[in-house]
Amino acid sequence: MTRRNTKYIFVVGGVMSGVGKGVSSSAIAKILQFRGLSVSSVKIDPYVNVDAGTMNPTEHGEVFVLDDGYECDQDMGNYERFLGTSLTRDSYMTTGSIYLKVIQDERALKYKGKCVDVVPHVPLAVIEQIKNAGKVEDVDVVIIEIGGTLGEYQNVLFLEAARILKSNQPKDVISIMVSYLPTPKKIGEMKTKPTQYAIRTMQQSGLSPDIIIGRSSVSVDQKRKEKIAFSSSLGVKDIISAPDLDSIYDIPEVFLDQKLDQTLIDKLHIPKTKLRRDNKARTAWNSFVAASKNQGQEINIAIVGKYFSTGDFVLSDAYISVIEALKYSCYHNSVKPKLHWLDSRDFEGIAGKRKLKGLQKYDGVLIPGGFGTTGIEGKISVIEYVRTKGIPYFGICYGMQLAAIEYARNACGIKDATSYEISPKAQDKVVTIMSEQEELMRKGDYGGSMRLGTYDAVVTKGTWAHKLYKSEIISERHRHRYEVNPEYTDLLQEKGLKISATSPDGLLPEIIELPKTKHPFFVAVQFHPEFKARPLDPHPVFNGFVEACKKNRK
Secondary structure, three states, X not given: OOOOXXXXXXXXXXXXXXXXXXXXXXXXXXXXXXXXXXXXXXXXXXXXXOOOOOOOHHHHOOOEEOOOOOEEOOHHHHHHHHHOOOOOHHHEEEHHHHHHHHHHHHHOOOOOOOOOOHHHXXXXXXXXXXXXXXXXXXXXXXXXXXXXXXXXXXXXXXXXXXXXXXXXXXXXXXXXXXXXXXOOOOOOOOOOHHHHHHHXXXXXXXXXXXXXXXXXXXXXXXXXXXXXXXXXXXXXXXEEEEEOOOOHHHHHHHHHHOOHHHHHHHHOOOOHHHOOOOHHHHHHHHHHHHHHHOOOOEEEEEEEEOOOEEOOEEOHHHHHHHHHHHHHHXXXXXXXXXXXXXXXXXXXXXXXXXXXXXXXXXXXXXXXXXXXXOOHXXXXXXXXXXXXXXXXXXXXXXXXXXXXXXXXXXXXXXXXXXXXXOOOOOOOEEEEEOHHHHHHHHOOOOOOOOEEEEEEEEEOOOOHHHHHHOOOEEXXXXXXXXXXXXXXXXXXXXXXXXXXEEOOOOOOEEEEEOOOOOOOOEEEEOOOHHHHOEOOEOOHHHHHHHHHHHHOOO
């Protein structure tokens, strides 16, 4: 089979982080798909952690899990959602993972006794993984986002990798800088000087931007484009305006309006024979975007968790995939989502119990995944309230484990029911740790050691789960080390809680629910369905939950 002549686009950040490199990279991938090109994405994170698995969500945001179990930055979720694909661990790297690979290769004598140096061996290892990602997916274009900003010490080796690849394949590699253009209120004028400094910083690394995407609160005007073009030796058409938008899914159309797709094709020397207008893909995407704007009635969904605040700010990034999955299903059901962030600690104690009545104003309640003991009793109180009051409930991962504990306590009479995570020495551990996980924890091995990645499950006919999936075999992504204890499943089911999906061996509960005769919608899953929700393919369980919320609309 003839291998494609893969092209590479490096996306770097200027001025400051968090201005949209990830969604810009995703939108670029999308507009290239519209031209009939196959595209994949790679994310490079500059931290020394080997992966994102051990990071605090309030500091770093959501940990996204791939099919193969690799724990990644949340930008990987954006790539998968925009591209409508599933990526592999080849598409993610960190400083730590690259150094680890180089050291392991040195120990295995793969360098044949040479002196192993930071340069060139670390950048070459980066290039090797980037190229391998393109080979695994067999794509026309690989888009590589380098995390952080230009000028940071951590990014030097990754920029060096881009420089080496560019020097070896000058017609196959381009660099895009996403830079912030501030408009200070007291000045009232958009300023380009920070971006000009970022351009010079990039040039000092041996690279020059081929395209500059100007992020700003409003559109970048012609005068500002001319200034940036002059300081970067680019044409005005190479300066792309990326103003703040109501939705990230509007970005591809903004880029297409400025003919960024053709500029990319020209700079990458992609022959016309490889191009075609994928009108079907573009029409489907535009239909999704239109549905996101033409919503009907509003539904109020409460998300009860604890990873919400960092200092004085609310950090919804900890649950970004849950948010997006809810949006897709709301658009699918022609309703407008209004999300309310509720701290589970507010429902603890006597005062917290009194606040439970406030849940009546919501059309549905969702408890997402999490770890630790903080706010757990508040979550259990919330679950009991919505279960007994008939408010639609959707529990994910920890949200399922706590639903099982709540039911054991209040429906099965096991007053001290708890989880190994909460109380390892308790007698009635309705949620327990898997034996192999217990051994890993004893050794202090936490990184990449949970039940991770895609696993199959068997769904029981005649249940909510079967109605939603329309299949007896499902495949979902996991990220957890605790499970509902099989020793208690018979009792839970005798008292009315249905285990509607299990692992193929029938041992591990994967979905629990209450029958429709007892509750309008009470479904909880051990896995993370949000990781497989896509704009054009919303997840069936989210669809069912949103439909129930719509029916329950106050």
